[in-house]
Amino acid sequence: MKDINTSAFAIEVVDLVKKFGNFTANDHLTFNVRRGEIFGFLGANGAGKTTAIKILCGLMAPTSGQVVVAGYNVMTHPELVKQNIGYMSQKFSLYEDLTIFENIRLYGAIYGLTANEIRQRSDTILRKLGLLKDRSRLIKTLSLGWKQKLAFSVAMVHHPKIVFLDEPTSGVDPVTRRQFWELIYEAAADGITIFVTTHYLDEAEYCDRVTVMVDGHIKALDTPAKLKKQFNVDTMNEVFLNLTR
Amino acid sequence: MRILFYLLQKEFIQIYRNKTILRLIFVIPVVQLLILVNAATLEMRKQQLSVVDEDHSPWSKRLISVLDASPFFVVGKNDENVLSAKKKIEKGEIDFLLVIPQGFESSLMSNEQVKIQLLANAINSQQAQLGYAYLQQVIAGLSQSFVKETYGVLPQAGIVTTFSYWYNPELNYKHFMVPGILVVLVSVVGMFLTAMNLVREKEMGTIEQINVTPVRKWQFIVAKLLPFLLIGLFELALGLTIGKLIYQIPIEGSLWLVFAIATLYLTGLLGLGLLLSTISSSQQQVTFVSFFFLLVFILMSGIFTSVDNMPEWGQKLNLLNPLYYFIDLMRAILLKGAGLSDLWKQVTGISVLAVFLFGLAVLNYRKTI
Numbered sequence: 001m002k003d004i005n006t007s008a009f010a011i012e013v014v015d016l017v018k019k020f021g022n023f024t025a026n027d028h029l030t031f032n033v034r035r036g037e038i039f040g041f042l043g044a045n046g047a048g049k050t051t052a053i054k055i056l057c058g059l060m061a062p063t064s065g066q067v068v069v070a071g072y073n074v075m076t077h078p079e080l081v082k083q084n085i086g087y088m089s090q091k092f093s094l095y096e097d098l099t100i101f102e103n104i105r106l107y108g109a110i111y112g113l114t115a116n117e118i119r120q121r122s123d124t125i126l127r128k129l130g131l132l133k134d135r136s137r138l139i140k141t142l143s144l145g146w147k148q149k150l151a152f153s154v155a156m157v158h159h160p161k162i163v164f165l166d167e168p169t170s171g172v173d174p175v176t177r178r179q180f181w182e183l184i185y186e187a188a189a190d191g192i193t194i195f196v197t198t199h200y201l202d203e204a205e206y207c208d209r210v211t212v213m214v215d216g217h218i219k220a221l222d223t224p225a226k227l228k229k230q231f232n233v234d235t236m237n238e239v240f241l242n243l244t245r
Numbered sequence: 246m247r248i249l250f251y252l253l254q255k256e257f258i259q260i261y262r263n264k265t266i267l268r269l270i271f272v273i274p275v276v277q278l279l280i281l282v283n284a285a286t287l288e289m290r291k292q293q294l295s296v297v298d299e300d301h302s303p304w305s306k307r308l309i310s311v312l313d314a315s316p317f318f319v320v321g322k323n324d325e326n327v328l329s330a331k332k333k334i335e336k337g338e339i340d341f342l343l344v345i346p347q348g349f350e351s352s353l354m355s356n357e358q359v360k361i362q363l364l365a366n367a368i369n370s371q372q373a374q375l376g377y378a379y380l381q382q383v384i385a386g387l388s389q390s391f392v393k394e395t396y397g398v399l400p401q402a403g404i405v406t407t408f409s410y411w412y413n414p415e416l417n418y419k420h421f422m423v424p425g426i427l428v429v430l431v432s433v434v435g436m437f438l439t440a441m442n443l444v445r446e447k448e449m450g451t452i453e454q455i456n457v458t459p460v461r462k463w464q465f466i467v468a469k470l471l472p473f474l475l476i477g478l479f480e481l482a483l484g485l486t487i488g489k490l491i492y493q494i495p496i497e498g499s500l501w502l503v504f505a506i507a508t509l510y511l512t513g514l515l516g517l518g519l520l521l522s523t524i525s526s527s528q529q530q531v532t533f534v535s536f537f538f539l540l541v542f543i544l545m546s547g548i549f550t551s552v553d554n555m556p557e558w559g560q561k562l563n564l565l566n567p568l569y570y571f572i573d574l575m576r577a578i579l580l581k582g583a584g585l586s587d588l589w590k591q592v593t594g595i596s597v598l599a600v601f602l603f604g605l606a607v608l609n610y611r612k613t614i
Contacts, residue, residue: 057457060614078613082459093454097262098255109251110458 009068010035010162010193011056016065018051025051027216029065033162033195038188040207041197042236044244047213049197050090053166056195057087070161083111086155086163090170092147094154096140100131103139103154111158125153128183145176152183162193169200181206204236212243219243248460252468256442260472266438274480277430278487282422292376293339294318295330302350308387312343317379331364340366341376353391359384420495423488424575425548430484432568435477435511436539440518440531443469447526456612466607470515477511478504497582503575506592509599510571516603517567523609542568567602570595 011033018026025048033039043049054060056069058078067074070084094103101122108118126132129149139147148168155163165184169177181203188194196207204210205224212220212227220227220243227239260266294312298305313320321339333339344362352359363380365373446452455465481504488494518535525531545559546552546568552560563569570591577583577591585592 054614058613059453059456079459082457085457087454087457089450089453091450091453093450093452095255095259095451096449097259102255102258106251106255107454107458110248110455110460112248 008034010037010070011039011195012066012068013056014066016052016055016067017063018048018055018060019063024216026055026062029218031211031218031221033193034208035161035193036188036191037208038184038194038196038206040204040210041195041213042199042201042204042210042240043197043213044199048216049213050166052213053087053164053195053197057085057164058082059087083158084161086158086160088148088151088155088163088165088168090166092144092151094139094147094151097138099136099138100126100142100150101135103150104157107154108157113158121157125150125157129153145172145179148172148176149180149183152180156187156192159190160192162195163187165194165196167197167199169198169203177203201235201237201240204240210236212240214244249464249468252460252464253471256468256472260476270434270476270480271483273434274430274484275487277426278423278484278491281426282419282492291319292317292341292372294320294341294343295333295339296320296323296343296345297325297327297330298323298345299347300345300349304350304353304387304391305345308345308349308384311383311387312380315379315383317376334364334366337366340372341380343380353388354395359388419492420580421576422548423484423492423494424579425546425572427481427484427488428546428568428572428575429543429548431477431480431507431511432514432542432571433539434480435473435515436518436535437532438476439470439473439515440522440525440535441528442473443519443522444525444528444531447522448528462610462612463607466519466603466610469519470512470603470606473515473518474508474511477515478507481507494579496579498578498584502585503578506571506574506578506595509592509595510567513567513595513599513602516599516606519606520602520609523606523611542566545569546572548572564594565598567595567598570598 009032011031013032014030016026016029017024027048029052041049041052051060055062056067056074058069058074058081061075069081072080072084074081095106098106104122104125105118108121113121122135123132126135129146131137131146131150134142139150142150152163152165152168155165169180172180177200184194184196184206196203198204207224209221209223210227211218220230220239222230224236224239228234228236231239231242233239233242296309296312298309309320309323312318318341327342327344330339330342330344334342342364344364346360346362349359349361361384363377365376367373443452446455485494485496485500485503489496517538521534521538522531525534545555545563545566547563548568552563552569552573555563574588574591574595577588
């Protein structure tokens, strides 16, 4: 296996195939994600985005193909991959019956942070989100927008090299979506690679490069500007419609 | 170890915040012990007995009064003929019918064989057997009294059976039941709580966030098992206290041994609960499957019926039944005061099951689908 630490890529995927019975969710995907870039993964519902992201995170085994994340093969060293990535699921998955701080503490500890580090990072997170007074609030009392921002922060509590976001802004109001993308930019500025799936096409404009998936295939992969030029249109929305039609 | 500590902390906070579980933990043992021990009784008391006395002699009257005086029978109004009394059995109004034929006293006097007839409602065969055995005892006693009072000496005994009931001299049925009910209690509470807990994380989706971390499988499974193991031990302690205070159950053996074995037992049983929850995807599924296992375990365990009466294949099957070992061990330690050296066979059995089931739960838990 190629050693990625010397390469410019955070994620390397070659010929990834995932089949569920007769259904092929991912059909020979091949792509690289550069270090520090915001990589958008677009596609309609059922295009195979979530399946791909779960395979990259080691939550699901691929049928065939090679997946190297943060320098480690996901099949052979899943635990090393997991130590170096953060993941935010499509379905909110923090503990609703724990407080904000208890969730941060739990995940901080699982990733091996010391009690001191946990306290510091939780303070940083809470200050950044303006939740300092809500440290001891139960998660279930928060609104969806807060939940999503918090889930993102918890996914980054251990300062991972790569963070995977699966439709992080679905169901969230436009203001909160904007704030959420500010958080993403901040993380990217710290050198963290962002892998984000979405079906909001305006969000695609915020990405360095985007991939458009259709029925398990990669139909396009380039910067938003080049894609728009290629199809001779003004918005990513039109690019998407051109590709999926 | 540090990670395990934080995982356990999380589990305990969640249990503490779940008021339903807290209430169940305290209410279930009290209700089960107060109601079940008294209700689930095999004791024979106050059986309705009708007598058709065709002899009307002093000794027949004496037989009736002896039966009436015993706690087992309540003698109803005498019936005039056998037919109408039989009807009562058919209707379920009486449990036993005793027919004392004419000439009962005279045959007693002339030292002939005494013939009386007992009709029992044998729908409950155990009860019918016990009633029959008891009546035989009473009549044997009566004929002894007769000989003694008539000849002033005890009859020459051929073979005299004497009884002495070991370990439970008063034949206190509750002393026998409490340890069994306690085991059922600890099992039901422990297994359901454990199984539901892990599947709930699947349903809520929280397990995915855990699976994407480098947490080790054994850490996660131990953190899921240990809190409920401690709850189980707490239930056992609470149950033993209730048993001691209310039913005065004897505690002949070592309590340390009881709790050490309970720990082994719970590791196995909760391991099974976790194993079932690793293969289930909803709380509904896991409840149903756990219920199935528990029901088979409980009914085969010997809590209500003697394992020795089971067919041989049933007894062999019981070697896989954790409840069978634990109920047997509990009764042996509490009632007989048995020690480890007497019980090594069962302790080995329960240990093997514990290692096997817990190991299987860890192995079968998948972080990757």
